[in-house]
Each structure stands twice: as C-alpha cells, then as structure tokens.
Amino acid sequence: MGMWLFLFTELILFGGLFIVYAVYRYTHPDAFHLAAAELNTFVGTVNTLILLTSSLTVAMSITAVQEGKKGFALALLGMTIMMGLAFLVNKYFEWGHKFEVGIYPGAPELLAQPQGVILYFGLYFVMTGLHALHVIIGLAVLLYVFEAVRRGSINAGSYVRLESGALYWHLVDIIWIFLFPLFYLLH
Amino acid sequence: MTQAAAHTLPGGRGFYDEPGRHTGIRGWIFSTDHKRIGLLYLGSMSVFFLTALTLGVLMRLEMLSPGKTIVEPQTYNTFFTLHGIMMIFLFIIPGLPAVFGNFLLPIMIGAKDVFFPRLNLLSWWLFMIGGLLALASVFFPGGAADTGWTFYVPYSVRTSTNVLPALIAAFILGFSSILTGLNFVTTIHRMRAPGMDWFRMPLFVWSLYATAWIQILATPIVGITLLLVAVERMFGVGIFDPALGGDPVLFQHLFWIYSHPAVYIMVLPGLGVVSEILPVFARRTIFGYKFIAYSSLAIAFLGSLVWAHHMFTVGMSNTGMFVFSLLTFLVSIPSAIKVFNWIATLYKGSIALEPPLLFILSFIIQFSIGGFTGLMLGALAVNIHVQDTYFVVGHFHYVMFGGTGFGLFAAMHYWFPKMFGRMYKKGPAVVAWALTTLGFNMLYFPFLILGYMGMPRRYYDYLPEYQSVHVVATVGSWVLALGVIILIVNLLVSLRRGAIAPANPWGGKTLEWTVPSPPPMENFDTIPTVTTGPYDYSEYEQRSAEHP
Numbered sequence: 001m002g003m004w005l006f007l008f009t010e011l012i013l014f015g016g017l018f019i020v021y022a023v024y025r026y027t028h029p030d031a032f033h034l035a036a037a038e039l040n041t042f043v044g045t046v047n048t049l050i051l052l053t054s055s056l057t058v059a060m061s062i063t064a065v066q067e068g069k070k071g072f073a074l075a076l077l078g079m080t081i082m083m084g085l086a087f088l089v090n091k092y093f094e095w096g097h098k099f100e101v102g103i104y105p106g107a108p109e110l111l112a113q114p115q116g117v118i119l120y121f122g123l124y125f126v127m128t129g130l131h132a133l134h135v136i137i138g139l140a141v142l143l144y145v146f147e148a149v150r151r152g153s154i155n156a157g158s159y160v161r162l163e164s165g166a167l168y169w170h171l172v173d174i175i176w177i178f179l180f181p182l183f184y185l186l187h
Numbered sequence: 188m189t190q191a192a193a194h195t196l197p198g199g200r201g202f203y204d205e206p207g208r209h210t211g212i213r214g215w216i217f218s219t220d221h222k223r224i225g226l227l228y229l230g231s232m233s234v235f236f237l238t239a240l241t242l243g244v245l246m247r248l249e250m251l252s253p254g255k256t257i258v259e260p261q262t263y264n265t266f267f268t269l270h271g272i273m274m275i276f277l278f279i280i281p282g283l284p285a286v287f288g289n290f291l292l293p294i295m296i297g298a299k300d301v302f303f304p305r306l307n308l309l310s311w312w313l314f315m316i317g318g319l320l321a322l323a324s325v326f327f328p329g330g331a332a333d334t335g336w337t338f339y340v341p342y343s344v345r346t347s348t349n350v351l352p353a354l355i356a357a358f359i360l361g362f363s364s365i366l367t368g369l370n371f372v373t374t375i376h377r378m379r380a381p382g383m384d385w386f387r388m389p390l391f392v393w394s395l396y397a398t399a400w401i402q403i404l405a406t407p408i409v410g411i412t413l414l415l416v417a418v419e420r421m422f423g424v425g426i427f428d429p430a431l432g433g434d435p436v437l438f439q440h441l442f443w444i445y446s447h448p449a450v451y452i453m454v455l456p457g458l459g460v461v462s463e464i465l466p467v468f469a470r471r472t473i474f475g476y477k478f479i480a481y482s483s484l485a486i487a488f489l490g491s492l493v494w495a496h497h498m499f500t501v502g503m504s505n506t507g508m509f510v511f512s513l514l515t516f517l518v519s520i521p522s523a524i525k526v527f528n529w530i531a532t533l534y535k536g537s538i539a540l541e542p543p544l545l546f547i548l549s550f551i552i553q554f555s556i557g558g559f560t561g562l563m564l565g566a567l568a569v570n571i572h573v574q575d576t577y578f579v580v581g582h583f584h585y586v587m588f589g590g591t592g593f594g595l596f597a598a599m600h601y602w603f604p605k606m607f608g609r610m611y612k613k614g615p616a617v618v619a620w621a622l623t624t625l626g627f628n629m630l631y632f633p634f635l636i637l638g639y640m641g642m643p644r645r646y647y648d649y650l651p652e653y654q655s656v657h658v659v660a661t662v663g664s665w666v667l668a669l670g671v672i673i674l675i676v677n678l679l680v681s682l683r684r685g686a687i688a689p690a691n692p693w694g695g696k697t698l699e700w701t702v703p704s705p706p707p708m709e710n711f712d713t714i715p716t717v718t719t720g721p722y723d724y725s726e727y728e729q730r731s732a733e734h735p
Contacts, residue, residue: 001372001373001376001377002302002303002306002369002370002373005369005372005373005403006365006369008403008404009365009369009403009404009406009407010407012404012407012408013407013408013410013411014411015407015408016407016408016410016411016412016441016444017411017415019441020415020426020437020441023434023437024434027434028432105422105423105424105425106422106423111431114432115425115431115432116432118425118431118432119425119426119431119432119433121424122424122425122426122431122433123424123426125422125424126415126418126424126426130414
C-alpha cells in the first residue's frame, strides 16, 4: 500500500507538469503545432516500443520468481535493464541532435523563435529530462533487485521488493506513454 | 534525560533504557523507534522555532519606529523570508504530526510502531538536511533569500540572492512531509489493534489521517513547482518568465494548489489536539464524535478547492473569483461544526482548569478570530481593500500561531508526563499561558487594525500615523517572547526535577494512558483489545446526573 501511495505522489508530481503543458498548449496552439514537427517521431516510437517491452519483461520476471525459475528471472531482469539503458542512449542522441541545431534553453537560435516555441521546448526538456531521471532511478532500483534475486534474498517465498521495483518501472513506462503522444504525435 | 533521572524513576525509564543496536547519540539518530524519532523531531524543531521566533522579535523591533531602527532594508527582507520559511516548513507543518503524531499515533491505535519504521527515520534525516540547508543558505555568498516564503516569480528567478538553496531545501522538506504522510495513512489502515474500528479511534488520529492525505496529495505539486523555479533559475527555460513567454500567474496557481491545503496540514492536527484534550478536562464524552471526525475530512477536501482566494487581485475572471469565494465560505462550515461541538462538550462538564485546558481555551478563541477574519478575506469586496496588508498577516498568525501554535503548547503540557515520565510545575505553566495569551493578542490584534488602516505587509518603512499601533504590537511581541521563555524553561527544568508522573495523571481514556510513563520499548506487552470508544466518561456523567 505504501508503494502505491508513493507512485500516486509521483503521478501528481508529473501531473503538475501536465497542467502547465495543457495551459500553454491552450494559449499557444499554433506554435506548439509547429514546434512538435521538429521532433523525430521515429526515434520516439522506437523508445516507446523499448519501454513497453521492458515493462513486459519485468512483469514476466515476477512470475518467473514466483515459480522459482531463478535463472530465467535474472535473464528477464537483465533484459529490462538493457532496454532501459537503450532508451537512455536513444534519448542522449535525440537531445544531442537538438543541441547541435541550437535548440536548448537559452540558445540564441531558440530565443529568436516565437514565445510558444520557446515554451514548447522548455517543457520538452523539463518533462523528458525529469522522466529520464526517473528512468535512471528505476534502473538503480532494478539493479538492486537483480542483485537480491541473484543472492536469493528475493525468492518464491518473498518477492515484495521485486514487485515494488517492477511497479516503479511500470510508472516510468506509463508516464512515457503520456509524454510520447503529447510531444511527438500531436502535430 | 540525564543519568540523575535514571536513579529516581521507580518504574525504570521505559524505552529510554533500550537504545537498540547503537548507544549514545547514535542510539537516537539511527533509531527506528517511533517514540525516539518523535523526540528527535521535538528537539530539532524547537531549535528552528526559537531561531525563527528570534527573527520575528527582531522584525518587530525594526518596526518600532519609522525608517531605520536596527537593520537595513535588505536585511529586513531576508528576515521575513527566513522567518516564513522556517516557521512554515520547519515548525508548523511538521510540528504536531511529526512530533506528537510519531510519538502517539502507534500507541493510540494500539500498535508497536508505525508501518515503515525505517522510512520514518529517513523522513527525519530529510527534514534535518532540508532544515540545515535552509539555514546554511544564509551564509553562502550572495546573501539569504529575500523573496518571501512564497517565492513568487519573476522576482525569485531574477534576484541575485541564494534562492536556489532555499528552493531545494523546501523541496527536500516536502519529500520528508510526503513520506511521513504516506507512513501514517498506511499505519492507520493496517495496524489498528483488534476492536479499534474506525469510529473508536481517538479524534487526534482522525485529524492526522486527514492531514496525511493532504500531505500525500498536495505536496508533490509544490515539489514540481519549486523544481521548475529552480530549473528556470539554472537554465532559463522560460516556463514562468514572462520575458520568454511564460506566465507568472500560472506559478501562483500551482504554488497555492499546494500551499493552501498546506494551511490545513498545519491546522488540522491542532484541531485534533483540541478534540483530544477537551473531553479529558471537561470529564465528558466529546459532543458529536462522528461530526468532528467527518468535518476533518471535509476540511481536507474543501481546503483543496479554494487555492485561488490568495489571488483575487491578479486578474482572474469574475466567474472564477465568485466560485473561489463561495468555496472559501464553505470551508467555514466544517470548522464551525468543530467549534460548536467543543463548546457543547464543555457545557455541563466537570471542568478541571489544568494548563493544557487553558491553552486549549485560548486556542478556541484565537482560532475563531482567525476564522472570522478569514471569512472577511474570502469576501471579494473586502479582500480588494485589505489584500497584502497587515490584516492578512494578522489573520494567518491568528490561525497558525493562535491556533496551531497554542495547540502545540497544549499538547506539550498534556503529553509531557507521558513522554518524559515527569510532571511539570503548574504555577509557572499558568504564568506562561497568561503571558503568551496576553502577548499574542497584544501583538496580532493591532495587526488587524493596522491592515484595515492600510499598512502593507512586508514593508520596511511606514507613515508616522501608524506608529502608535506598531509600538503596541512590538511591546506585545516582548510579552509573548517572555511567555515562551518561561514555558520552555519550566518544561526543561521539569525534565530533571519534576515529580514522577503516574501512568495516567489527567484521567485520560485513550490507549496511551494505559501504558506506563514513559512507555516501554514496544509500547504494549500484549496488544490490547479495544471494546469502547475513546472518550467514555459515562461514570462522571452519571454521577453529575444523580447529584446535580
């Protein structure tokens, strides 16, 4: 129950950002439309697929642990962690490309754009940045869980920590599912 | 507790005798026992409270005469900012829940500890890190923050002072608050003793429950908002900066979506303390138990919908102002239900005027004044007149200090014997009550008058015609400070010299009075089974009915 409540607070944390997004989308609809075309839908789609699949593997690892298949569970957790890393690498190249073409907070090229575009990219960096931070935290949690499964302290009799870790990972996933259409698809 | 005390307490020193895995100071700061954590909060919070109180007294001294009295204008700005940040984030928000909630909640519902003891300790550590960071920001180059505790943009983005450490400190403190709330909700749901059904819970627990939900639901919003201001300062993303297209009013909305419910985080536990202490000293069953319990939840719910009444002058739509004004009036209904029930509880009671009850009586009167001035502020026309004046300052000090602050003093005097196993001297406690009540009203009632005359808040200087009222307020601040000093000294002396406290010095009926003072390590030898409600004074009521 504590973990669910905690996830709830995380959702509200992002909820604040979604409110800001909604307000500015309402006040600057055209600029948001225009700016969204700048984003690479392909990279975004790939990242969405990666995260969704990683949610599947982490969910499967719980079942694997429940059935006592330790090796299989470790493999699934390992895959989840690898996919999380792949997501970050993708994100890194995406952000890097934006920086190259002069889209980052305070960049002279960006400041020359209409205010709605500045806001769009301000939100883009803050929201995907905060999400990436959550991916990193989620990876740390998964590494800890991985180690605990390997040592056997998480096993078929006691897997609350694994469940909590997986829940957190699902949260990271679900936030992305909302970020993806809002930034990449609406244009 | 000192060594000397160890030799004189006959029944041993309860949980003080069992430091756990560590000894000495480490036995405290690494302890996961809810009672020790409560006392840790009490100690650290008292230090922050006294610091902020000193700042407040200095501010009053500065306002003694127009122009410069003791400090420069910039110093004055940092004074009211620090006073606000420390009083709100380090004293009133954690005050009752973190100290008395931690110490008493598990005992009151018949549990050995909270549901997540280690998380509880983490909350205290976060609290200390945040608190010390806020204090340290004073000494970093650049000077202490001067934005006021509300961090309004765009000034908070542009000022060169140390806003960033203050923002991060508030963010960390928010985290600590969320974790405490989460812990309490889980504890109340999962750890009640057999027979302790929802409507047998003490009303203090009900108020903690409502508070904990607000902490969980509202705090993340301010977390993200402060984080955005921090990001804005570091990278200039433009979300709140009008120069880049951002909207400062949006900041105010997001800020008050948390900070207004936070007001109820501050006051609800105070209301709970009143409901807890009144029946004990009136020797009567509380009047309207269910109404008081539900009104806590109603306040928590309605309180979440009224945030924009802080912003009537920023230029909202008339419809918006009308709705928020109406909702603000609605909050007064559950608040008034509580006040009427308290008075009905006192009616025909066998009242014992002990210090805790005295503080509670001051609470009820001052809270009512605070509530009524709140109604005046909620009315649109009056609000325009007194917006950002001393009237507002007077109003929230009446609720926060006159309410929650006095509730905390009452709680201190009520549960002191349980926490430390000793009684305090009644005489000095009554003197302290008289001085704090007198000083408080002498300090803040003039604020209401000043505000109505038009004195703006946070101003360093003022016109000569305000001076006579300012002088009264400043003298009031000295009386109040003297009262607080006597109160604290009396309690500190009693820690060592007080008479040994029995398990139940006041005749309380809730579970914490069934265990020895101070309570043993895991509170109960065997988990109790609860068969009656929390305020069963039927034997007294029967007696007074037979011999009217």
